[in-house]
Amino acid sequence: MAEHIKTIEGGLNARGLRFGIVASRFNDFIVDRLLGAAVDTLLEHGADAADITVVRVPGAYETPLAIRKMAASGSYDALVAVGCVIRGATPHFDYVAGEATSGVASVSLEHGIAIGFGILTVNTIEQAIERAGSKAGNKGADAAIAAIRMASVLRELER
Template identity: 65%
Template sequence: MHHITTIEGVLDASGLKFTIIASRFNDFIVERLVGGAVDYLLRHGAARQDLTLIRVPGAFELPLVARAVAQRGGVDAIVCVGAVIRGATPHFDYVCAEATKGIAHVSLETGMPIGFGLLTTDSLEQAIERAGSKAGNKGAEAAAAALETVRVLRGLEGVSA
């Protein structure tokens, strides 16, 4: 059996700076996502002073602000959180698609790890479930993905192609 080089992200947030970008729309849900992200990062070694929270009007504004943060530098990863609920958003499909594509594009364009914590649900009940009750907390999951991605990218730096 040949040795396989494995690069994995150690879930250690100490010494890293994170910016959480949160949409105001459906704020009572988004607050739980922000709480989940902050709690996750603190429990994994991040210092409170290394976390910044930015609030934007809605999901549609997440990519633009994420791009500005990534281009400014001084941050290791971004966590985007928001909640788009079909019943509450007339242009639901458009907002979800544009926010999702936009965030992915910013990450690829800038090389910035971005945790994707945007809930897109059919109902308020589903949003509540994914913001900390039955189905876990999408904010914490997004923070975990951002942290692991930072560490994977750092692990690649020392590996020859």
Template identity: 65%
Template sequence: MQHIRTVEGKLQAEGLKFAIVAGRFNDFITEKLVGGAVDYLTRHGARREDMLLVRVPGAFEIPLAAKKLAASAEYDAVVCVGAVIRGATPHFDFVAGECAKGLAMVSLESGVPVGFGVLTVDTLEQAVERAGSKGGNKGVEAAAAALEMVRVLQQL
């Protein structure tokens, strides 16, 4: 079989700038997601002074802040974290869906990688599991995806 040229992103954050957008709603969960993202980026070479943390009221507001940050051309990637926990009304479906759709649009329209670390879960226990417990930390995963996509796009 012939060699196929492959593009993969190296997980090296040196020299890159990151914005992190965090919803304050369910902040006892989102703080763990923010901590995971910051820890991951610093362990891979990013400097804390090259990061900006933007706090917004909740998940619904995250896409607008991400759009403004992506459009600023100051950041190589935007990492977004939040927690939407299902309740007894359809509110969850609207917030979760619009947040995901909005962040996808930000990335596609701006060309800036957006890491999606917004939890959309049925229970508080599921949120805890995904914020650093047995389910890992989705803030870490969002930061890793954003970093990898920066490096992939640099090669395309």
């Protein structure tokens, strides 16, 4: 009986898909590594450089607005958000991280678009470095993979 179950899990072929990436400028020494990995991953999986648009915003808090504008344009098959929020001595971290996360999620649901989430929310600079290309991998690349897979899943679901 299991052989008759249809399974949709999305592929990793980015050929012909249009991607938008929103990258924050704050903590750019980390974000630039996330952004580079996201772009490289999209290209490695078949995306054309001409089909990738990068938008730089001041910080993670501004990311949802740019993501929303891009989603509403209808010009993209998937979006990727990359940024880095490092905990400090005040509650500011909680507000920025929470609003960036919920804002990006609400855009995905509102517009029905795949969004790879690569905004780091970490306690220390060391944790950020680990997630931007050292022992914990690169979360920018992971977000790009998620965007490709979800764009593929959504296309399958629309058939």
